[in-house]
Amino acid sequence: MQMEGSTQAVEREKNINVHARVRQQRGQNIFAQKIDLTEDYETPRYPKSDTAIQFIDSSLADNFIFASLSGKERRLLID
Numbered sequence: 345m346q347m348e349g350s351t352q353a354v355e356r357e358k359n360i361n362v363h364a365r366v367r368q369q370r371g372q373n374i375f376a377q378k379i380d381l382t383e384d385y386e387t388p389r390y391p392k393s394d395t396a397i398q399f400i401d402s403s404l405a406d407n408f409i410f411a412s413l414s415g416k417e418r419r420l421l422i423d
Contacts, residue, residue, distance in 0.1 A: 389423045
């Protein structure tokens with residue numbers, strides 16, 4: 345029994361060490377090339393009923409993340 349507990353303790357210690365290394369790697373910065381948004385980009389549009397548009401619009405307006413969007417910006421997001 346003592347040997348079995350010792351083996352489990354060693355395995356737990358290995359797992360802790362693995363997690364500690366992964367946690368250190370997560371803190372690294374990630375960089376990417378700048379995206380050029382000046383091109384003529386058209387957002388994809390998906391047909392929706394008027395009822396669905398009103399529902400989505402009111403839901404976005406009530407959500408603190410999207411509350412600062414203008415009506416036009418919300419409409420672009422909805423379409």
